[in-house]
Amino acid sequence: MSEHVIEVNNLSRHFGKKQALSDVSLSVPEGCVFGLVGENGAGKTTLLKHVLGFLKPQQGSVRVFGLDPVADPPGVLGRIGHLSENRDLPAWMTVRELIEFTRAFYPKWDPVYAEELRMMFELSLNQKVPTLSRGQLARAGLLVALAHRPPLLVLDEPSSGLDPVVRKDILDAIIRTVVDEGRTVLFSSHLLDEVQRVSDRIAILDQGKLLLTSPLDEVLVSHYQLTIRFLEPQPFFPQLTGALMWSGSGREWKIVCNGQKQELETELEQLEAEILDQTAPTLEEIFVARMKSAQRASAQE
Numbered sequence: 001m002s003e004h005v006i007e008v009n010n011l012s013r014h015f016g017k018k019q020a021l022s023d024v025s026l027s028v029p030e031g032c033v034f035g036l037v038g039e040n041g042a043g044k045t046t047l048l049k050h051v052l053g054f055l056k057p058q059q060g061s062v063r064v065f066g067l068d069p070v071a072d073p074p075g076v077l078g079r080i081g082h083l084s085e086n087r088d089l090p091a092w093m094t095v096r097e098l099i100e101f102t103r104a105f106y107p108k109w110d111p112v113y114a115e116e117l118r119m120m121f122e123l124s125l126n127q128k129v130p131t132l133s134r135g136q137l138a139r140a141g142l143l144v145a146l147a148h149r150p151p152l153l154v155l156d157e158p159s160s161g162l163d164p165v166v167r168k169d170i171l172d173a174i175i176r177t178v179v180d181e182g183r184t185v186l187f188s189s190h191l192l193d194e195v196q197r198v199s200d201r202i203a204i205l206d207q208g209k210l211l212l213t214s215p216l217d218e219v220l221v222s223h224y225q226l227t228i229r230f231l232e233p234q235p236f237f238p239q240l241t242g243a244l245m246w247s248g249s250g251r252e253w254k255i256v257c258n259g260q261k262q263e264l265e266t267e268l269e270q271l272e273a274e275i276l277d278q279t280a281p282t283l284e285e286i287f288v289a290r291m292k293s294a295q296r297a298s299a300q301e
């Protein structure tokens with residue numbers, strides 16, 4: 001098997017006139033937590049469905065464990081723990097039946113771990129699936145995704161419906177345990193602080209296009225935030241190399257930038273502007289800056 005658990009090459013997908021994915025290429029190395037981020041409708045679920053083999057690529061290819069997930073569903077799905085966006089669990093079952101039913105599909109099901117997770121998630125065996133709250137549904141979905149100790153976990157918005165305490169304590173613990181055991185996690189999330197906390201690598205999707213895919217620490221060190229003061233008030237923010245997003249008015253502005261600082265510093269000198277402060281932006285600030293910059297670029301096309 002290649003060292004990449006998932007390889008996506010030039011994947012494109014449209015639904016009617018809607019281009020949901022456009023020439024997306026990325027790879028997920030073994031043993032990594034890969035966070036997939038993007039606004040609503042960016043194409044995250046569509047990408048995950050291709051990884052699971054639920055959608056066939058219209059263009060490009062997807063390989064999971066070196067296999068085509070559409071051609072070999074047992075070879076791929078049997079090794080994946082999956083939490084879907086809609087948590088679509090069988091509505092007629094109790095939690096006990098859900099556990100027994102799912103167990104039948106997985107020879108490597110670990111009943112002791114399943115029980116540990118059930119206790120941790122405070123799920124009662126006799127509760128019926130339709131009566132579970134959103135948070136309980138997510139926890140039940142996570143339980144059945146995890147209890148066969150799959151080498152790959154694919155989680156679509158795992159935090160959605162979980163309260164902050166559960167989210168932080170349980171999700172982080174699960175994700176770290178999975179990776180400490182050498183397994184791999186691919187998850188999508190809107191919660192950028194969470195993605196920053198747990199991910200080794202990230203990808204940002206914007207309207208079906210891949211804006212960036214990189215190790216998280218590289219993303220963080222290649223962006224910086226400056227507070228600058230001009231000699232004279234500026235009616236508009238001037239063009240500056242690497243500036244992705246700016247806010248402010250008059251003489252003082254805050255900017256989020258990407259890339260080498262040297263060129264920007266020279267430009268600031270020429271504009272008689274001084275740097276008052278430099279900080280490291282959070283992933284959320286970088287994400288917003290990248291989206292704004294992409295929107296400006298597409299408005300100019």
Ligand SMILES: Nc1ncnc2c1ncn2[C@@H]1O[C@H](COP(=O)(O)OP(=O)(O)OP(=O)(O)O)[C@@H](O)[C@H]1O
Nearest residue numbers: 015018019020038039040041042043044045046047
């Ligand atoms: N089966 C489908 N039929 C028609 N359009 C679809 C279908 N599935 C997805 N789309 C469209 O493709 C685009 C990408 O959808 P997708 O669900 O992948 O986005 P997402 O990033 O997961 O969004 P969210 O964060 O809201 O879950 C959206 O415009 C969506 O409406």
